[in-house]
Amino acid sequence: MTAHVPTIRPATLTPARPLLMLGVAAGPLYVAAGLAQALTREGFDLTRHSWSLLANGDLGWIQTANFLVTALLTIAAAAGLRTTLAGGPGAARPRGARWAPALVAVFGVSLIGAAVFPADPALGFPAGTPDGPGTVTATGLAHLAVGGIGFSCMAAACYVIASRFAREGRRGWAIYSRVTGTAFLMSFAGIASGGGAAWSTLGFVAGMVAVWCWLSLVSLHFARATA
Numbered sequence: 001m002t003a004h005v006p007t008i009r010p011a012t013l014t015p016a017r018p019l020l021m022l023g024v025a026a027g028p029l030y031v032a033a034g035l036a037q038a039l040t041r042e043g044f045d046l047t048r049h050s051w052s053l054l055a056n057g058d059l060g061w062i063q064t065a066n067f068l069v070t071a072l073l074t075i076a077a078a079a080g081l082r083t084t085l086a087g088g089p090g091a092a093r094p095r096g097a098r099w100a101p102a103l104v105a106v107f108g109v110s111l112i113g114a115a116v117f118p119a120d121p122a123l124g125f126p127a128g129t130p131d132g133p134g135t136v137t138a139t140g141l142a143h144l145a146v147g148g149i150g151f152s153c154m155a156a157a158c159y160v161i162a163s164r165f166a167r168e169g170r171r172g173w174a175i176y177s178r179v180t181g182t183a184f185l186m187s188f189a190g191i192a193s194g195g196g197a198a199w200s201t202l203g204f205v206a207g208m209v210a211v212w213c214w215l216s217l218v219s220l221h222f223a224r225a226t227a
Contacts, residue, residue: 015079015080015083016080016083016084016222016223016226017080017223017226018080019076019077019079019080019083020077020080020081020084020219020220020222020223020226021219021220021223022073022076022077022080022219023073023074023076023077023078023080023081023215023216023218023219024077024216024219024220024223025073025216026070026073026074026077026212026215026216026219027212027213027215027216028212028216029066029069029070029073030066030070030212031208031209031212033062033063033066034051034054034063034066037051037054037059037062037063038051038054041054041057041059041125041126042126042127043124043125043126043127044125045125046201046202046205047198047201047202048123048124048125048198048201049123049125049201050119050191050201050204051063051205051208052114052118052119052143052147053119053121053122053123053125053126055067055114055115055118055119056118056119056121056125056126056129057121057125057126057127058126060118060126064115064118067111067112067114067115068111068112068115070111071108071109071111071112071115072108073108074104074105074107074108074111074215075105075108075109077104077108077215077219078101078102078104078105078108079101079105080219080222080223081100081101081104081218081219081222082097082098082101082102084222084225084226085097085100085101085164085222086098097164099156099157099160100157100160100161100164103153103154103156103157103160104153104154104157104215106149106150106153107150107151107153107154107157109150110146110147110149110150110151110153111150113142113143113146113147113150114143114146114147114150117139117140117142117143117146118139118140118143119140119143119144120134120135120136120137120139120140120143121134122134148188151184151185151188152185152188154184154211154215155181155182155184155185155188155211156181157181158177158178158180158181158184158211158214159177159178159181161177161218162174162175162177162178162181165177173218173221176214177214177218180210180211180213180214181211183206183207183210184207184208184210184211186203186207187203187204187206187207187208187210188204188207190203190204191203191204
């Protein structure tokens with residue numbers, strides 16, 4: 001992943017770089033804010049509870065704000081990717097340049113959806129909630145739906161950008177992107193079918209951290225290409 005970085009056409013420099021740097025910040029912000037809450041909120045168990053549950057309770061506004069801010073940063077990254085991918089090597093094949101940013105943008109929009117439609121309280125969280133899966137509401141179903149769409153699009157973005165890297169001869173970046181997309185999909189499938197098992201919950205946390213790291217690193221890679 002240390003191969004030569006292409007120079008992007010000068011016309012793309014001004015708008016792309018600051019937008020991409022916002023994308024660099026998205027992952028660390030989301031993970032740091034989520035982990036800080038997971039380790040300090042009363043009754044929250046990293047082996048049982050998904051981070052979406054943090055949007056419930058008196059301090060739920062923190063996770064809601066986390067969703068919204070990282071959503072805006074992710075959409076900014078998508079805009080930066082759109083400008084950059086359209087101007088570098090591989091521009092003769094515009095489909096990747098069009099689809100990868102669109103897929104990342106949908107993931108960003110899904111985070112807004114997650115903020116608007118919070119997950120239902122469950123599994124004893126927030127404190128005082130009965131143990132067990134709890135009542136599934138229309139809001140909770142909407143949260144699952146927007147999450148499923150966003151996760152699928154983000155995994156697809158990993159594969160689309162992997163193809164871009166492969167065309168440029170960046171084998172390390174291509175492999176890294178495909179592995180991240182696959183791991184993210186597997187972690188999502190695991191939590192969807194794991195029935196609240198610790199392995200599935202922790203696996204999904206690992207998948208989320210992996211995909212956020214990927215977005216930050218890819219954003220940084222293309223931001224450097226505009227320098």
